[in-house]
Amino acid sequence: AQTVTQSQPEMSVQEAETVTLSCTYDTSESDYYLFWYKQPPSRQMILVIRQEAYKQQNATENRFSVNFQKAAKSFSLKISDSQLGDAAMYFCAYLKGATNKLIFGTGTLLAVQP
């Protein structure tokens, strides 16, 4: 069975600094997708970034980028130039290809210090 592990329950970063959130996953599939979702206090989960497993190039969305290490089954999220609005719970998630079932990690609560 596929699993997603986030080993950092909480992280803290200074405004304008860079922080990296860790995620590892376990799967025997070759066709899958990885996601980072942000859940602010408003509770609505918002997609931050998405990575297809078949792509070697790491995904980037503005200040957000990932370090996708397929062999190591690692998928970390880097937030550059952290802003106060980045404070939220961040979930790493896995999706097996051709399915609709997202498997989430337990989340990392990110605090941004002014």
Added chain:
Amino acid sequence: EPEVTQTPSHQVTQMGQEVILRCVPISNHLYFYWYRQILGQKVEFLVSFYNNEISEKSEIFDDQFSVERPDGSNFTLKIRSTKLEDSAMYFCASSVRTGSSGELFFGEGSRLTVL
């Protein structure tokens, strides 16, 4: 910006009662989902729905649960006889395409408290 809306935001019910959680997905979306998050635990997939039928469900989604799209706009989750362990935040989501290629848009959740 279009969004997924859920009602109620919070419902308190007695054990054994039926509960219906409602969701209005984004209008041009074709795939609909329910997830739940028990307090302090991870978000878990319950069910996906496409073309008026369940396309995938988890082992959590037993006979006590059902989903329906009664009128072409609402997407409901019904729990027939609630148990204490059903207390959780329930999230509805929708997407234009299947999950791997279509971004899931989540609602703000409905908190269910079973006493």
